[in-house]
Amino acid sequence: MNLRLLFPLFDPTVKDWSLTARLMRWLTFLWLAIGMFVLFSASYYHGEVEKKDGLFYFNRQLVAIVISLFIFNAIVHSPLRKPLKVSHWILLGILVLLLLTVLTGMGQNTMGATRWIAIGPVQIQPSELIKPFLVLQGAKLFGRWEQYPTKVRVTWLVVFAIVLLAILKQPNLSTTSLCGIGLWSIAFAAGLPLRYLTGTAIGGGMVAGMSLMMHSYQRSRMLSFLNPWLDERGDGFQLVQSLLAIGSGGLSGRGFGLSNQKLDYLPIQDTDFIFSVFAEEFGLLGSLLLLVLVMSYATLGLLIARRAHHPVHRLIAVGATTFIVIQSLFNIGVAAGTLPTTGLPLPMFSYGGSSMVASLIQSALLIRVARESAEAKVIKIRG
Template sequence: MNLRLLIPFFDPTVKDWSLTARLMRWLTFLWLAIGMFVLFSASYYHGEVEKKDGLYYITRQLLSIAISLVIFNAIVHSPLRKLLKVAQWILLGILVLLLLTVLTGMGQNTMGATRWIAIGPIQLQPSELIKPFLVLQGAKLFGRWEQYSIRVRVTWLSIFAIVLLAILKQPNLSTTSLCGIGLWSIAFAAGLPLRYLAGTAIGGGLVATMSLMMHSYQRSRMLSFLNPWQDERGDGFQLVQSLLAIGSGGVWGNGFGLSQQKLDYLPIQDTDFIFSVFGEEFGLVGGVLLLSIVMSYATLGLSIASRSPDPVHRLVAVGATTFIVVQSLFNIGVAAGMLPTTGLPLPMFSYGGSSMMASLIQSALAIRVARESAAAKVIPIRL
């Protein structure tokens, strides 16, 4: 076994990859590197106060990144046909963890939501880990839609529905919406009949409306973002502090590490509102550069999809790109007051091992599609 194949930064095979695969690889690493600097700044004070160790969060995130990068490089060196074969079983396994999280007492409740489950000393967030496998299984199902029997179609559509309902049960409307949008985008790109897509979109809207009616805090979030200053010490507090952070950054920002809002003013500054810290420290210029990275990722991902001759591989690229880009835009939109406050992390920026792993796996899938589309030399990992 060539151990260097497990270390992305020293992968000797990259020179044989297609241009799009190499560009996606380095864009992912650039995004990740910026995210680590921002997380260090956003989490240091919180770690010092809460854990008596300013490096508490960044050291744990670096460990998550190290593990995730090994998986990342394993995927970029694994044929997609093999990944597609095992995806359904991994998805079902994570679904079991998801159901254990919400239907038993094994889930850990934080801030009113049960999204984490502990396996020994390791905390996992199944709703994050399941995303790349929804991409793979969704691409496999919709890409071969006509080849499957009605029974197989209904079975997998039902499993997807159970996944979405389990995430909604946590409750986690934002992640449910993201997963629904991701699967819908894959089905749309696959060319499924519009009547199916329209019906699904309407059904998803009705379910979201019912969730808002059942959960008063979700309604409060939906209304408070329209005028957060009306209740700036209550439901609008998070958004007000976020807007103060971004606004005080001005055009050029206050400088790296010099955010004031992260000092016990801005809540959850190292996860959901990490973009607010970024905006305060790097200003409008930094925000535009980050959006440029996100848009470059979207353009490159869709370019990879358009060049793939295999319909299933094409949908894998569409799904992986959609999940990362839409999640990023949701997070930034929430921090900037353009969307209701949700609990979505910013990919490759926010603290959280499960989110980091899901993001890097999805990037690896897009890179793998690019490699196979260009008929690049495949060098598998031999165990």
């Protein structure tokens, strides 16, 4: 066993990587470090009141990070052909867990949604874990679209549809939308015919509309998003408290650890609305810097995709960048009141082991694409 996989922060091989791979690695670690500081502040009071331990959520997140970084470094040091070779089996395995979550009594219901399943003492969220494998399998399918027979194409499109419908069944419209957008982006980047892409987009919109018609709470969220102050103690409560937190941060914020709204006012402050705590403590300037971080990640991710020589690798970079950046913008947009209230975590900020594993796997895939693209430029000449 290579011991360097146990110490990803002190990897001696990094100096030999391409510049884009090194930048993505340090950008990921910077994002992760800021996220842990914010989670410490956002979760301490919550942990003290509920668990009699202010560090309860922080310590559990540290464990998730250690596990995630081990997987992260294993991917960074493995050829992409290895995860691509097993991605379909892992995706199907997680899909089984997803179906068990929503179709049997094994799923755990929290706040009206069945998104978690317990495996022994560990709770996992299949809809989060499946994201990087949707990226891998989507890149493999759409990147080799013309090479696959019709039967294989249709089979995997049906599998993707089952994944989306299973997530929608939880119900989880926001994650369904994110996964749909991610797969659509990969197909678009692969150059699939516009008629297919247009039809898929229209179909996705119709399914989302049907979900809104079937679930009254989703309609209520949509209406409260338009004017949360009409029902500030009911459906608009979360958004009102979030806006109060962001507004009270002012230009430079109250200071680290000094958020008032996290003290029994702002709900779900360590997951869905962790950005609100960040904005209250670091203000407009801190929020703008965080957006710069997200946009830098997006720019670097798309640059890695552009420089990739292999079409499947290019699509992996497009998919991983899309999932992480769009999810981040969704979370921030919800907290700021520019999008309807949803249940998407902020990558590498929000509390949750499944989300952390998924985010760091996607970052590792981006770094590996950058590494292999640079190595592909080296041509050995035999004399």
